[in-house]
Amino acid sequence: MNKFLAKTTVIDWQHPDILQLAQKLASSDINTTTKVCFEWVRDNIYHSSDYKMNPVTCRASEVLQYKTGYCFAKSHLLAALLRANSIHVGFCYQRLSVFDNGAPYSLHGFNAVYLPKYGWYRLDARGNKDGIDAQFNPPQEQLAYGINFPEEIDCRHIFAEPLIQVIQALEENTTWEEMLHNLPDVGRDYLAKF
Template sequence: MENYLVSTDIIDFDHPNVGAKARKLADGFKNDIDIAKRCYEFVRDEIRHTGDMREKITTCRASEVLEHGTGWCYAKSHLLAALLRANAIPTALCYQCLSINDDGMPPFRLHGLNAVHLENFGWYRIDARGNKAGVDAQFDPPYEKLAFVLNGNEFDLHEYFADPPEAVLYALKSRKIVAKWPMTQNQEKEPAWR
Protein backbone atom coordinates (compact mmCIF):
# COMPACT_ATOMS: atom_id res chain seq x y z
CA MET A 1 0.00 0.00 0.00
CA GLU A 2 2.98 2.31 0.62
CA ASN A 3 3.62 2.64 -3.15
CA TYR A 4 0.23 4.33 -3.49
CA LEU A 5 1.03 6.97 -0.87
CA VAL A 6 4.37 8.35 -2.05
CA SER A 7 5.21 11.51 -3.93
CA THR A 8 7.02 10.86 -7.21
CA ASP A 9 8.46 12.92 -10.04
CA ILE A 10 5.04 12.89 -11.78
CA ILE A 11 2.68 12.61 -8.80
CA ASP A 12 4.52 15.42 -7.06
CA PHE A 13 2.41 16.27 -4.03
CA ASP A 14 5.58 17.48 -2.32
CA HIS A 15 5.38 20.52 -4.63
CA PRO A 16 4.27 23.46 -2.43
CA ASN A 17 1.28 24.40 -4.62
CA VAL A 18 -0.03 20.83 -4.78
CA GLY A 19 0.38 20.33 -1.03
CA ALA A 20 -1.39 23.63 -0.30
CA LYS A 21 -4.29 22.78 -2.63
CA ALA A 22 -4.62 19.31 -1.04
CA ARG A 23 -4.83 20.86 2.43
CA LYS A 24 -7.35 23.46 1.28
CA LEU A 25 -9.59 20.84 -0.33
CA ALA A 26 -9.52 18.68 2.82
CA ASP A 27 -10.17 21.59 5.18
CA GLY A 28 -13.24 20.92 7.31
CA PHE A 29 -13.53 17.25 6.35
CA LYS A 30 -12.63 14.37 8.63
CA ASN A 31 -13.18 11.14 6.68
CA ASP A 32 -11.57 9.72 3.56
CA ILE A 33 -14.81 9.58 1.55
CA ASP A 34 -15.56 13.29 1.94
CA ILE A 35 -11.96 14.30 1.23
CA ALA A 36 -11.74 11.99 -1.78
CA LYS A 37 -15.02 13.28 -3.19
CA ARG A 38 -13.95 16.91 -2.74
CA CYS A 39 -10.61 16.31 -4.49
CA TYR A 40 -12.28 14.27 -7.23
CA GLU A 41 -14.90 16.93 -7.98
CA PHE A 42 -12.24 19.64 -8.02
CA VAL A 43 -10.18 17.80 -10.66
CA ARG A 44 -13.21 16.66 -12.65
CA ASP A 45 -14.97 20.04 -12.68
CA GLU A 46 -12.29 22.70 -12.26
CA ILE A 47 -9.38 21.30 -14.28
CA ARG A 48 -10.19 21.53 -17.98
CA HIS A 49 -9.78 18.50 -20.24
CA THR A 50 -7.18 19.60 -22.79
CA GLY A 51 -8.89 17.89 -25.73
CA ASP A 52 -12.36 19.20 -24.93
CA MET A 53 -11.07 22.76 -24.67
CA ARG A 54 -8.58 22.46 -27.55
CA GLU A 55 -5.82 23.72 -25.29
CA LYS A 56 -2.37 24.12 -26.82
CA ILE A 57 -0.43 23.07 -23.72
CA THR A 58 0.22 19.47 -22.71
CA THR A 59 0.80 18.94 -18.99
CA CYS A 60 2.14 15.84 -17.26
CA ARG A 61 3.24 16.43 -13.66
CA ALA A 62 0.51 17.04 -11.09
CA SER A 63 2.02 20.46 -10.33
CA GLU A 64 1.87 21.41 -14.04
CA VAL A 65 -1.77 20.35 -14.29
CA LEU A 66 -2.63 22.45 -11.24
CA GLU A 67 -0.61 25.45 -12.46
CA HIS A 68 -2.16 25.52 -15.95
CA GLY A 69 -5.62 24.25 -14.98
CA THR A 70 -5.71 21.75 -17.82
CA GLY A 71 -4.70 18.21 -18.66
CA TRP A 72 -5.51 15.17 -20.74
CA CYS A 73 -7.15 12.29 -18.86
CA TYR A 74 -3.72 10.90 -17.90
CA ALA A 75 -2.50 14.20 -16.50
CA LYS A 76 -5.73 14.83 -14.62
CA SER A 77 -5.33 11.39 -13.01
CA HIS A 78 -1.81 12.42 -11.93
CA LEU A 79 -3.17 15.52 -10.17
CA LEU A 80 -5.98 13.59 -8.50
CA ALA A 81 -3.52 10.96 -7.25
CA ALA A 82 -1.27 13.71 -5.86
CA LEU A 83 -4.10 15.49 -4.04
CA LEU A 84 -5.38 12.26 -2.50
CA ARG A 85 -1.95 10.92 -1.56
CA ALA A 86 -1.13 14.25 0.08
CA ASN A 87 -4.18 13.59 2.27
CA ALA A 88 -2.91 10.07 3.14
CA ILE A 89 -5.46 8.32 0.90
CA PRO A 90 -3.84 5.51 -1.14
CA THR A 91 -4.37 6.22 -4.83
CA ALA A 92 -3.36 4.34 -7.98
CA LEU A 93 -3.39 5.04 -11.68
CA CYS A 94 -5.36 2.67 -13.89
CA TYR A 95 -6.23 2.47 -17.54
CA GLN A 96 -8.84 1.36 -20.02
CA CYS A 97 -8.14 0.38 -23.61
CA LEU A 98 -10.74 2.19 -25.69
CA SER A 99 -11.30 2.07 -29.42
CA ILE A 100 -9.76 5.00 -31.29
CA ASN A 101 -12.70 4.92 -33.71
CA ASP A 102 -15.34 4.49 -30.96
CA ASP A 103 -16.52 1.24 -32.55
CA GLY A 104 -15.19 -1.18 -29.93
CA MET A 105 -12.57 -2.50 -32.34
CA PRO A 106 -8.77 -2.04 -32.57
CA PRO A 107 -6.71 0.01 -32.70
CA PHE A 108 -7.04 1.03 -29.07
CA ARG A 109 -5.94 4.06 -27.07
CA LEU A 110 -5.30 4.21 -23.36
CA HIS A 111 -7.65 6.19 -21.14
CA GLY A 112 -6.32 7.21 -17.72
CA LEU A 113 -8.29 7.12 -14.49
CA ASN A 114 -7.69 6.38 -10.79
CA ALA A 115 -8.41 3.82 -8.12
CA VAL A 116 -8.64 5.08 -4.56
CA HIS A 117 -8.50 2.89 -1.46
CA LEU A 118 -11.35 3.92 0.85
CA GLU A 119 -11.48 2.64 4.41
CA ASN A 120 -15.04 1.26 4.17
CA PHE A 121 -14.98 0.08 0.56
CA GLY A 122 -11.45 -0.97 -0.41
CA TRP A 123 -10.31 -0.11 -3.94
CA TYR A 124 -12.80 2.01 -5.86
CA ARG A 125 -12.22 3.34 -9.39
CA ILE A 126 -12.97 6.97 -10.20
CA ASP A 127 -12.66 8.92 -13.43
CA ALA A 128 -11.98 12.67 -13.23
CA ARG A 129 -11.67 13.08 -17.01
CA GLY A 130 -14.36 15.77 -16.98
CA ASN A 131 -18.02 15.55 -17.87
CA LYS A 132 -19.55 16.70 -21.14
CA ALA A 133 -22.40 15.61 -23.40
CA GLY A 134 -22.44 11.80 -23.25
CA VAL A 135 -19.96 11.62 -20.34
CA ASP A 136 -21.26 11.61 -16.76
CA ALA A 137 -18.65 10.25 -14.34
CA GLN A 138 -19.60 10.38 -10.66
CA PHE A 139 -18.20 9.64 -7.20
CA ASP A 140 -20.76 7.42 -5.44
CA PRO A 141 -19.09 4.51 -3.63
CA PRO A 142 -19.55 1.61 -3.81
CA TYR A 143 -21.17 2.22 -7.21
CA GLU A 144 -18.71 2.83 -10.03
CA LYS A 145 -19.72 5.38 -12.64
CA LEU A 146 -16.80 5.99 -14.99
CA ALA A 147 -16.64 8.30 -17.99
CA PHE A 148 -16.81 5.46 -20.52
CA VAL A 149 -18.67 2.15 -20.63
CA LEU A 150 -16.62 -0.53 -22.36
CA ASN A 151 -17.86 -1.46 -25.81
CA GLY A 152 -17.08 -4.50 -27.99
CA ASN A 153 -13.44 -5.52 -27.60
CA GLU A 154 -12.48 -2.63 -25.31
CA PHE A 155 -11.08 -3.67 -21.95
CA ASP A 156 -9.73 -2.61 -18.57
CA LEU A 157 -6.10 -3.14 -17.66
CA HIS A 158 -6.42 -4.99 -14.37
CA GLU A 159 -3.38 -3.47 -12.74
CA TYR A 160 -3.03 -0.56 -10.38
CA PHE A 161 0.05 1.54 -11.12
CA ALA A 162 1.87 3.60 -8.50
CA ASP A 163 3.40 5.76 -11.25
CA PRO A 164 2.45 6.18 -14.92
CA PRO A 165 3.81 3.61 -17.40
CA GLU A 166 6.31 4.70 -20.04
CA ALA A 167 3.66 4.64 -22.80
CA VAL A 168 1.71 7.36 -21.00
CA LEU A 169 4.79 9.48 -20.28
CA TYR A 170 5.86 9.17 -23.91
CA ALA A 171 2.41 10.22 -25.12
CA LEU A 172 2.39 13.31 -22.92
CA LYS A 173 6.01 14.37 -23.30
CA SER A 174 6.13 13.83 -27.06
CA ARG A 175 2.71 15.45 -27.48
CA LYS A 176 1.56 12.36 -29.37
CA ILE A 177 -1.42 12.44 -27.09
CA VAL A 178 -3.08 9.13 -27.85
CA ALA A 179 -1.12 6.31 -26.24
CA LYS A 180 -1.96 3.52 -28.67
CA TRP A 181 -2.65 -0.04 -27.68
CA PRO A 182 -2.38 -2.32 -30.74
CA MET A 183 -3.91 -5.49 -29.31
CA THR A 184 -7.15 -7.30 -30.04
CA GLN A 185 -9.31 -9.10 -27.52
CA ASN A 186 -7.86 -12.47 -28.55
CA GLN A 187 -4.31 -11.44 -27.72
CA GLU A 188 -2.87 -11.60 -24.25
CA LYS A 189 -3.81 -8.40 -22.44
CA GLU A 190 -0.46 -7.46 -20.99
CA PRO A 191 0.97 -3.96 -21.15
CA ALA A 192 3.45 -3.46 -23.98
CA TRP A 193 5.65 -1.32 -21.72
CA ARG A 194 6.51 -4.09 -19.27
Protein backbone atom coordinates in the same frame (compact mmCIF):
# COMPACT_ATOMS: atom_id res chain seq x y z
CA MET B 1 0.68 0.00 0.36
CA ASN B 2 3.32 2.71 0.80
CA LYS B 3 3.96 2.74 -2.95
CA PHE B 4 0.44 4.16 -3.36
CA LEU B 5 1.50 7.23 -1.33
CA ALA B 6 4.85 7.82 -3.04
CA LYS B 7 6.10 11.13 -4.39
CA THR B 8 7.59 10.85 -7.89
CA THR B 9 8.72 13.21 -10.60
CA VAL B 10 5.25 13.03 -12.16
CA ILE B 11 3.20 12.75 -8.96
CA ASP B 12 4.96 15.66 -7.28
CA TRP B 13 2.50 15.97 -4.42
CA GLN B 14 4.97 17.83 -2.20
CA HIS B 15 4.89 20.83 -4.56
CA PRO B 16 3.74 23.87 -2.52
CA ASP B 17 0.74 24.64 -4.78
CA ILE B 18 -0.50 21.05 -4.56
CA LEU B 19 -0.05 20.96 -0.79
CA GLN B 20 -1.96 24.22 -0.44
CA LEU B 21 -4.89 23.00 -2.57
CA ALA B 22 -4.88 19.58 -0.90
CA GLN B 23 -5.14 21.21 2.52
CA LYS B 24 -7.96 23.47 1.31
CA LEU B 25 -9.93 20.47 -0.01
CA ALA B 26 -9.26 18.24 3.01
CA SER B 27 -11.87 17.02 5.46
CA SER B 28 -11.66 14.83 8.55
CA ASP B 29 -13.47 12.09 6.59
CA ILE B 30 -11.58 10.14 3.91
CA ASN B 31 -14.66 9.66 1.69
CA THR B 32 -15.48 13.36 1.80
CA THR B 33 -11.88 14.37 1.06
CA THR B 34 -11.74 11.93 -1.85
CA LYS B 35 -15.04 13.15 -3.28
CA VAL B 36 -14.11 16.83 -2.99
CA CYS B 37 -10.67 16.28 -4.59
CA PHE B 38 -12.20 14.14 -7.36
CA GLU B 39 -14.90 16.68 -8.18
CA TRP B 40 -12.42 19.56 -8.06
CA VAL B 41 -10.14 17.93 -10.64
CA ARG B 42 -13.06 16.68 -12.75
CA ASP B 43 -14.74 20.09 -12.88
CA ASN B 44 -11.87 22.62 -12.66
CA ILE B 45 -9.18 21.10 -14.88
CA TYR B 46 -10.21 21.28 -18.52
CA HIS B 47 -9.75 18.20 -20.67
CA SER B 48 -7.19 19.25 -23.29
CA SER B 49 -8.94 17.90 -26.40
CA ASP B 50 -12.46 18.86 -25.27
CA TYR B 51 -11.38 22.48 -24.80
CA LYS B 52 -8.55 22.50 -27.40
CA MET B 53 -6.12 23.74 -24.75
CA ASN B 54 -2.32 23.79 -24.65
CA PRO B 55 0.19 22.93 -23.37
CA VAL B 56 0.15 19.14 -23.02
CA THR B 57 0.73 18.61 -19.30
CA CYS B 58 2.13 15.60 -17.45
CA ARG B 59 3.42 16.41 -13.94
CA ALA B 60 0.68 17.02 -11.39
CA SER B 61 2.01 20.51 -10.65
CA GLU B 62 1.89 21.38 -14.39
CA VAL B 63 -1.72 20.24 -14.61
CA LEU B 64 -2.60 22.50 -11.69
CA GLN B 65 -0.59 25.42 -13.09
CA TYR B 66 -2.12 25.35 -16.58
CA LYS B 67 -5.59 24.06 -15.52
CA THR B 68 -5.66 21.59 -18.42
CA GLY B 69 -4.73 18.01 -19.12
CA TYR B 70 -5.64 14.84 -20.94
CA CYS B 71 -7.30 12.12 -18.84
CA PHE B 72 -3.87 10.77 -17.86
CA ALA B 73 -2.61 14.13 -16.63
CA LYS B 74 -5.83 14.75 -14.70
CA SER B 75 -5.33 11.39 -12.99
CA HIS B 76 -1.81 12.50 -12.04
CA LEU B 77 -3.15 15.62 -10.32
CA LEU B 78 -5.92 13.73 -8.54
CA ALA B 79 -3.36 11.21 -7.29
CA ALA B 80 -1.13 14.04 -6.02
CA LEU B 81 -3.98 15.74 -4.14
CA LEU B 82 -5.05 12.47 -2.53
CA ARG B 83 -1.51 11.40 -1.64
CA ALA B 84 -0.91 14.83 -0.12
CA ASN B 85 -3.85 13.97 2.14
CA SER B 86 -2.33 10.53 2.98
CA ILE B 87 -4.93 8.68 0.91
CA HIS B 88 -3.67 5.62 -1.00
CA VAL B 89 -4.28 6.02 -4.73
CA GLY B 90 -3.13 4.31 -7.91
CA PHE B 91 -3.66 4.37 -11.65
CA CYS B 92 -6.02 2.37 -13.87
CA TYR B 93 -6.31 2.03 -17.63
CA GLN B 94 -8.81 1.03 -20.24
CA ARG B 95 -8.06 0.43 -23.91
CA LEU B 96 -10.82 2.13 -25.89
CA SER B 97 -11.78 2.98 -29.44
CA VAL B 98 -10.66 6.58 -30.04
CA PHE B 99 -13.70 7.48 -32.16
CA ASP B 100 -16.08 4.89 -30.69
CA ASN B 101 -16.28 2.94 -33.96
CA GLY B 102 -13.41 0.42 -33.80
CA ALA B 103 -9.77 1.13 -34.70
CA PRO B 104 -7.77 3.15 -33.83
CA TYR B 105 -7.52 2.36 -30.11
CA SER B 106 -5.92 4.23 -27.24
CA LEU B 107 -5.40 4.00 -23.53
CA HIS B 108 -7.68 5.93 -21.20
CA GLY B 109 -6.35 6.73 -17.73
CA PHE B 110 -8.09 7.19 -14.38
CA ASN B 111 -7.58 6.35 -10.70
CA ALA B 112 -8.37 3.88 -7.96
CA VAL B 113 -8.45 4.98 -4.34
CA TYR B 114 -8.37 2.83 -1.23
CA LEU B 115 -11.38 3.58 0.97
CA PRO B 116 -11.31 1.64 4.28
CA LYS B 117 -15.07 1.02 4.19
CA TYR B 118 -15.14 -0.26 0.58
CA GLY B 119 -11.61 -1.31 -0.41
CA TRP B 120 -10.25 -0.22 -3.80
CA TYR B 121 -12.69 2.03 -5.64
CA ARG B 122 -12.16 3.30 -9.19
CA LEU B 123 -13.01 6.90 -10.12
CA ASP B 124 -12.56 8.86 -13.34
CA ALA B 125 -11.86 12.61 -13.22
CA ARG B 126 -11.69 12.89 -17.04
CA GLY B 127 -14.38 15.58 -17.09
CA ASN B 128 -18.07 15.23 -17.84
CA LYS B 129 -19.82 16.31 -21.04
CA ASP B 130 -22.72 15.06 -23.15
CA GLY B 131 -22.69 11.27 -22.89
CA ILE B 132 -20.12 11.18 -20.06
CA ASP B 133 -21.21 11.31 -16.43
CA ALA B 134 -18.48 10.07 -14.09
CA GLN B 135 -19.41 10.30 -10.40
CA PHE B 136 -18.10 9.43 -6.94
CA ASN B 137 -20.76 7.21 -5.40
CA PRO B 138 -19.13 4.25 -3.60
CA PRO B 139 -19.52 1.36 -3.63
CA GLN B 140 -21.14 1.86 -7.06
CA GLU B 141 -18.59 2.60 -9.75
CA GLN B 142 -19.51 5.22 -12.35
CA LEU B 143 -16.66 5.68 -14.83
CA ALA B 144 -16.61 7.82 -17.96
CA TYR B 145 -16.55 4.90 -20.41
CA GLY B 146 -17.73 1.33 -20.80
CA ILE B 147 -16.38 -1.45 -23.03
CA ASN B 148 -18.08 -1.75 -26.43
CA PHE B 149 -15.70 -3.58 -28.82
CA PRO B 150 -13.76 -6.87 -28.68
CA GLU B 151 -10.40 -5.06 -28.90
CA GLU B 152 -11.24 -2.85 -25.91
CA ILE B 153 -10.32 -3.91 -22.40
CA ASP B 154 -11.02 -2.73 -18.88
CA CYS B 155 -7.81 -3.57 -17.01
CA ARG B 156 -8.62 -4.15 -13.33
CA HIS B 157 -4.99 -3.90 -12.19
CA ILE B 158 -4.07 -0.90 -10.04
CA PHE B 159 -0.65 0.51 -10.90
CA ALA B 160 1.32 2.42 -8.26
CA GLU B 161 2.83 4.68 -10.95
CA PRO B 162 1.60 5.84 -14.36
CA LEU B 163 2.58 3.67 -17.32
CA ILE B 164 5.83 4.75 -18.97
CA GLN B 165 4.09 4.76 -22.38
CA VAL B 166 1.66 7.37 -21.07
CA ILE B 167 4.40 9.58 -19.62
CA GLN B 168 6.39 9.37 -22.87
CA ALA B 169 3.37 10.40 -24.96
CA LEU B 170 2.61 13.35 -22.69
CA GLU B 171 6.24 14.51 -22.72
CA GLU B 172 6.83 14.03 -26.46
CA ASN B 173 3.75 15.90 -27.72
CA THR B 174 3.47 19.64 -27.23
CA THR B 175 -0.03 20.55 -28.45
CA TRP B 176 -3.43 19.01 -27.71
CA GLU B 177 -3.87 18.25 -31.43
CA GLU B 178 -0.48 16.55 -31.74
CA MET B 179 -1.30 14.46 -28.68
CA LEU B 180 -4.71 13.54 -30.12
CA HIS B 181 -2.94 12.03 -33.17
CA ASN B 182 -0.36 10.21 -30.99
CA LEU B 183 -2.40 8.83 -28.09
CA PRO B 184 -0.63 5.98 -26.29
CA ASP B 185 -1.75 2.41 -26.90
CA VAL B 186 -0.13 -0.71 -25.46
CA GLY B 187 -2.40 -3.27 -27.10
CA ARG B 188 -5.09 -5.43 -25.60
CA ASP B 189 -2.74 -8.33 -24.77
CA TYR B 190 -0.45 -6.12 -22.71
CA LEU B 191 -3.27 -5.01 -20.37
CA ALA B 192 -4.87 -8.47 -20.32
CA LYS B 193 -1.79 -9.97 -18.63
CA PHE B 194 -2.35 -7.97 -15.44
